[in-house]
Amino acid sequence: MTSAGVELLPFARNIITLTDKARKAITMNGEPHGKLVIGSAQSLTDYRLLPLIEYMCWRYPSVQISLHSRNTQSNLSSVREGRLDCAFFIGPIEPREGLESTVLCPEPLVMVSGPTHALTRRSVITEDELRGSTLVRAENGASYYEQFEQALGLHDSESRSPVLALDSIDAAKRAVASGLGISLVPEVTVAAELADGRLRRLPWVPPFRVYTQFAWRQDNSGNPSVTALVSAAAQVVSEQVATPA
Numbered sequence: 001m002t003s004a005g006v007e008l009l010p011f012a013r014n015i016i017t018l019t020d021k022a023r024k025a026i027t028m029n030g031e032p033h034g035k036l037v038i039g040s041a042q043s044l045t046d047y048r049l050l051p052l053i054e055y056m057c058w059r060y061p062s063v064q065i066s067l068h069s070r071n072t073q074s075n076l077s078s079v080r081e082g083r084l085d086c087a088f089f090i091g092p093i094e095p096r097e098g099l100e101s102t103v104l105c106p107e108p109l110v111m112v113s114g115p116t117h118a119l120t121r122r123s124v125i126t127e128d129e130l131r132g133s134t135l136v137r138a139e140n141g142a143s144y145y146e147q148f149e150q151a152l153g154l155h156d157s158e159s160r161s162p163v164l165a166l167d168s169i170d171a172a173k174r175a176v177a178s179g180l181g182i183s184l185v186p187e188v189t190v191a192a193e194l195a196d197g198r199l200r201r202l203p204w205v206p207p208f209r210v211y212t213q214f215a216w217r218q219d220n221s222g223n224p225s226v227t228a229l230v231s232a233a234a235q236v237v238s239e240q241v242a243t244p245a
Contacts (some may be wrong), residue, residue: 076215134180
């Protein structure tokens with residue numbers, strides 16, 4: 001088994017467990033039905049969840065899905081307060097009060113620039129060079145961006161270049177491609193641009209790891225629609241990231 005296969009093995013086992021729970025919940029409580037209000041980060045909505053929504057619509061036509069893109073903290077607060085049934089988010093693995101959660105997959109991050117940016121000529125990039133570059137923020141409130149700023153001490157830096165906060169993956173990609181700055185984004189959101197050369201991967205790896213996760217309120221664990229969704233999500237996302245082992 002390759003290193004990628006070893007990393008994905010726990011998630012494959014998780015799929016089996018979640019699928020079994022979904023079957024039991026549906027058997028006990030009937031076919032999932034009703035409205036399911038879901039929160040998600042924009043990057044996940046656009047680049048991970050559309051196949052899942054399609055699957056749910058075909059497999060469970062009685063479930064009415066309403067998907068809202070917001071930042072992680074807003075989504076998780078809304079789940080706790082009952083305004084959302086569940087939420088997808090990118091972040092570190094840690095306990096979250098009042099919530100059940102499951103990890104769907106590792107979510108690699110990549111620092112990107114336009115093809116003519118000065119940093120593309122470097123084989124190694126220092127933290128000082130990152131601090132001195134214009135940073136294009138693609139998702140305001142994203143936990144991985146907060147981790148990035150903390151890791152580089154950007155909150156305390158007085159001489160850093162300004163941040164261009166666009167709060168849009170697509171707008172950030174266009175800004176970076178045109179040479180306005182660099183951006184840290186989930187690799188899945190820029191795979192096409194990296195492949196065709198519109199963006200370049202910079203030689204810097206974040207000193208932290210984040211994961212795509214799914215969370216729901218603890219007292220909502222018996223909801224058949226939520227159980228069916230988390231089982232489907234584990235299967236669909238694993239297929240997206242699967243690598244021959």
